[in-house]
Amino acid sequence: MPPMEHAMPIWTFIAVLALSQTCFARYTKFPEGFTFGVATAAHQIEGAWNVSGKSENVWDRLSHSRPEMIADGTNGDIACDSYNRYLEDVAELAYLGVDFYRFSLSWARILPSGRVDLINPDGIRYYNALLDALEEKNIEPLVTLFHWDLPQSLQDLGGWANPKMIDYFRDYADVCFREFGNRIKSWITFNEPYEICEDAYGDEKKAPAINSHGVGNYLCSDTLLKAHAEAYHLYNETYRPMQNGKIMISINSIWYEPQDPENAEQVALAEVANQFKFGWFANPIFTADGGYPTVMVENVARQSQAEGLPKPRLEQFDSYWIQRIKGTSDFLGINHYTTHLITGAGVDYSAQSPSWLKDIGAITSMEVGGDSASEWLRVVPTGFGNFLRWCKSTYNNPAIYITENGFSDFGTLQDYGRIQYFNDYLTEILNVIYDDGVNVLGYTAWTLMDNFEWRAGFSERFGFYYVDITEPDRPRTPKLSVEYFRQLTANRELPQDDRFKDPSKTRIEL
Ligand code: PNW
DSSP states (O other), X not given: OOGGGGSOOHHHHHHHHHHHHHTSOSOOBOOXXXXXXXXXXXXXXXXXXXXXTOOOXXXXXXXXXXXXXXXXXXXXXXXXXXXXXXHHXXXXXXHHTOSEEEEEOOHHHHOTTSSTXXXXXXXXXXXXXXXXXXXXXXXXXXXXXXXXXXXXHHHTTTGGGSTTHHHHHHHHHHHHHHHHTTTOOEEEEEEOHHIIIIIIISSSSSTTOOOOTTTHHHHHHHHHHHHHHHHHHHIIIIIHHHHOOEEEEEEEEEEEEESSTTOHHHHHHHHHHHIIIIIHHHHHHHSSSOSXXXXXXXXXXXXXXXXXXXXXXXXXXXHHHHHHHTTXXXXXXXXXEEEEEEEEESOOTTOOSSOHHHHHTEEEEOXXXXXXXXXXXOBOHHHHHHHHHHHHHHTTSOOEEXXXXXXXXXXXXXXXXXXXXXXXXXXXXXXXXXXXXXXXXXXXXXXXXOOOOGGGTTSSBOOSEEEOTTSTTOOEEEOHHHHHHHHHHHHTBOOOOGGGSOTTSOOOOO
C-alpha cells in the first residue's frame, strides 16, 4: 500500500488541532508542593457504635429510633467496621499514594458523657493506634473534631442551639489537642456548619432532625461560630507554641449561578444566595469586617418584622464576638460538590415559613449538569472554577484547601462517572491556579470507601473502594478510580491513560 494512503488529510489535521484546544486540559501538572488526600468521617465508617465505652450519638439515635428516615434502613452500627479494620483502611490509603488522610474523631467515643468528666481510654487508644499506622506509612493526619456525631447527652440539652455548647466544644477540643496534638499538625474544627445548622436544626435532612426552620438554624450558627473561635484561640494560644500545627474550618458550598448570566436580577440573587449559603459561615471568619453578611442580616430582619416578631431571628454578632471570630482559620477549607441555578426572585414553593430558604427570597433550580446517584449532586465542573475565583475575590485571596470533593453512583466497579468527575473538577483547580492565581494548596477526595451516607444509608456510594455490607467482614473491592487516583498521586499530574475513559461513550472517529 502506498504510504500516502496513511497520511492524514489536511482537514483532519485541522480538526484534531481544534479538538485538542477545546477538549483536552490545558494544564495537567500540579504545582510543586500541592498535596493530595482522601477523607472519611467517624460515624460513616467506624461502626462499633456501643462498644469499648462509646456512648450514643445523634445519628445512632435517629437511625435506631426512626429507621424509616434512612433511605435503606441501614445505620452506622457496623458501617465499614473501621474500628476493627483500620489497618485495612491504612493499607488502602498507602496504595492510593495519598499525602494525607482526613478523618474525624468521635466525640462520644472519646468523651462518653460529652463532657470531660470521663475520658474513655479505649477511645484514646483507638485513635493512637490509627495514628501509629498512618505514621508508619508516612501519611499525614488531617483531623476533624466535629463531623456531625454529637453525643446524644449534649443533644438532650439542646445541642448546638444551646450556647453552653461553646464551653463543651472547647473542652472536648482541649482533650483532643492535649492527647493527640503532638502528632496531629492539621486540624479542622467543624465539618460543614451549614449542613449542621440548616440541615439538622433548620430542617430534618440530618440528625437530630430538629426542623426548627428559620429559628433553630440561626441559634445554631451563633453557637457554632463562637465554639469554633474558642477552639481556635485555645489552640493558637496554648497548643500552637508547642505543637506548631494549623487549624481551620471546612465550609460547604452549593455554588449558585444565574440561569441566565445576562439577567441582572438573577445575577444579584445568585450573590445573595451565595452569601446565605457560604458567606453565612465564611464572612464572619474570612472578611476584614467580619460578622454575618449584611444582606443576610437585612433580609432576615425584614422577614422577621413582616412576621410580627419583636426581634430578628438572626442578629449580627456584637463587636466583641465579631472581633473574636474574625481571622480564626489558618486556611479556607472548602467542601465542594455541585452548582445549582437561580431562576428568579420570589418565594420558593418548597420553603416553609419562616425559613432560611424563604429568607433568601430566590427560586433555585437543579436543572444543570450531569446526574449522580444523589439528587442534590449535579456535575458542573465550570461552577467549581467560578466558585473558586469568587472565593479569591470575596475573601482576599485566602490559602485554600479543598477538604472534600466527590461523586456518587450506585456502586459500580467500573466507575467512569467518578473518574470523569474527578478529572474535570481537578482540571478546574489547575485552571484557577495557573490562570487566576487562586491559592489552592491541596485536594481531598471524598471518600476512601463506600460508607454510611447519612440519610441515604448505603444507597448512594462515593467510595474508591466498594464495600459489601451484606458480608460480616465488610470486604472492600477497589473500583477503577483507585487506579486513576493512584496514578494522579504518583505523577502529580492528571492521568492521560485511555483505560480511564468510558468505552461506552461515543468517541469522535477521525
Ligand atoms: C458532605 N450539598 O455532605 C459530608 O461532609 C460527608 O459526610 C458526606 O458523606 C459527603 O459530603 C457526601 O454527601 C454534603 O448539598 C452534603 O452540596 C450536602 C452537600 C454537600 C456535601
